[in-house]
Amino acid sequence: MEMVDKNIEIVVAVDNRWAIGRGGGLLCHLREDLRHFKALTRGHTVVMGRRTFESLPAGPLPERQNIILTRDRSYAPRGAADNDRVVVAHDIDEALRLASMPEPIMIIGGAQIYRAAMPIARTLHITMIHHAFAGADVWFAPPRATEWTITRVEPHRGEADYDYDFVTYTRL
Numbered sequence: 001m002e003m004v005d006k007n008i009e010i011v012v013a014v015d016n017r018w019a020i021g022r023g024g025g026l027l028c029h030l031r032e033d034l035r036h037f038k039a040l041t042r043g044h045t046v047v048m049g050r051r052t053f054e055s056l057p058a059g060p061l062p063e064r065q066n067i068i069l070t071r072d073r074s075y076a077p078r079g080a081a082d083n084d085r086v087v088v089a090h091d092i093d094e095a096l097r098l099a100s101m102p103e104p105i106m107i108i109g110g111a112q113i114y115r116a117a118m119p120i121a122r123t124l125h126i127t128m129i130h131h132a133f134a135g136a137d138v139w140f141a142p143p144r145a146t147e148w149t150i151t152r153v154e155p156h157r158g159e160a161d162y163d164y165d166f167v168t169y170t171r172l
C-alpha cells in the first residue's frame, strides 16, 4: 500500500459479474442501496470522476463535500458557483488535500476513479447485487484475496427487486 495517512474508503455497487454501470448510468436503482450509500457518505467528503458527477440526477450530493476529478483545467461543474462544497481537483493527491470534511474520505466512482484509489483505500463497502445486468460497459476490479479480507456480510433476501449483500472488505 502506498503511504497515505488519510482514511480512504471505497463505496460501490456491483452485479454478480462485478459490473458497475452502462451507458453512463447505474445498472439499477435499488432504493435500499441508495439509503445505505447516503448513510455511509453523509457528513464526509465524496470524491468522484467527472463522468459520474455529470450522471448525478440532482447535481451535487447534499450534506457532503463533493470533489470532482477532471484533467480539464477549465472545467466548471454544475452547481459549483453558489456552493462551496463543490470542488474540482486534477489528480487524486490534490483531491485528498482539498478534502475538508471529517474522514473517512469516500471514493464513489466511477471505474477510472476506483482504479486510481484502490491502492490507497483501507476499506471497501461493496453492495453485491445478485443479478447479471445486460449491456454493462464498466466494471470494478475484484479485490485480491492476497490484499483484502471480508470482515462483514449483511445479506438481504426477498426485500427488493434483487437480492443483495452489503459486504465490507478490509485491507490485510
Ligand SMILES: NC(=O)c1ccc[n+]([C@@H]2O[C@H](COP(=O)([O-])OP(=O)(O)OC[C@H]3O[C@@H](n4cnc5c(N)ncnc54)[C@H](OP(=O)(O)O)[C@@H]3O)[C@@H](O)[C@H]2O)c1
Pocket: 011, 012, 013, 014, 019, 020, 021, 022, 023, 024, 025, 026, 027, 048, 049, 050, 051, 052, 053, 055, 069, 070, 071, 072, 075, 089, 090, 091, 092, 108, 109, 110, 111, 112, 113, 114, 116, 138
Ligand atoms: N455502481 C456504482 O457503484 C457506480 C458508482 C459510480 C459510478 N458508476 C458508473 O460508472 C460509470 C462512470 O465511470 P467512468 O470510469 O466511465 O468515469 P468516471 O471515473 O466517473 O470519470 C472519468 C473521468 O474522471 C476524470 N479522471 C479520471 N482519472 C483521473 C485522474 N487520475 N486525475 C484527474 N481526473 C481523472 C476524467 O475527466 P475528464 O475527462 O474531464 O478529464 C475522466 O474522463 C457510469 O456508468 C456510472 O453510472 C457506478
